[in-house]
Amino acid sequence: MILKIKSEEDKFLEEVYEKAMKELDEFFELNWKRNRPNIYLIRDRKTINTIRKEETADWNVGWIGGIDVYILDKDNYEKESCHKYSDEEYANTIKHELAHSFTKVFSGVSGKPKWLWEGLAIYLSGQLKQRKRLEKLTNFLYFYEARAVEGVYEESGFAVEFLVETHGKKKLLALLKILKEKDTNEEFAGKFKEIYGFDLTYENFRVL
Numbered sequence: 001m002i003l004k005i006k007s008e009e010d011k012f013l014e015e016v017y018e019k020a021m022k023e024l025d026e027f028f029e030l031n032w033k034r035n036r037p038n039i040y041l042i043r044d045r046k047t048i049n050t051i052r053k054e055e056t057a058d059w060n061v062g063w064i065g066g067i068d069v070y071i072l073d074k075d076n077y078e079k080e081s082c083h084k085y086s087d088e089e090y091a092n093t094i095k096h097e098l099a100h101s102f103t104k105v106f107s108g109v110s111g112k113p114k115w116l117w118e119g120l121a122i123y124l125s126g127q128l129k130q131r132k133r134l135e136k137l138t139n140f141l142y143f144y145e146a147r148a149v150e151g152v153y154e155e156s157g158f159a160v161e162f163l164v165e166t167h168g169k170k171k172l173l174a175l176l177k178i179l180k181e182k183d184t185n186e187e188f189a190g191k192f193k194e195i196y197g198f199d200l201t202y203e204n205f206r207v208l
């Protein structure tokens, strides 16, 4: 398919981008200065579907390709998705996708374990504030493989919040460093125990 793109100057988005990159860089300690991600603003659902080569759901507004971020243009945000637009939520969505870029570059693994992949992006982007705080965690471990599953967003951010806030980010980064793309769920659980010293089970997590 053919896409016509042009560069754009947008002071708001440039500030959002620089702030997100700075904060994510502090977390991952990557010192990412060269070959940083591009942000592609996609004007409508039809173009999203053309790029993705599938019919996408109306909640789906952003993704990464390589290390670059693709996001539905804010000018068409409410018309072409089910979300209400606000500057804060839009900025959080960009930071969410950039968190995926950082995770991918840092770990060399993309999209799995799905709960860790999404949970980290939700936690780091500030999107937990938009979510109803749960009583307990009961299903996030079900989401391991990389394919997009809507339910993964419910609990995973709280699971990652628990890991980072009670056990520190160093352990989480250490875990990300030893991930391999071909790891099975069982192999991952073994690596998790090696880093954290406890089993990857719901009883060992709680919502803060």
Ligand SMILES: [Zn+2]
Residues within 6 Å of the ligand: 096, 097, 100, 117, 118, 121
């Ligand atoms: Zn995501």
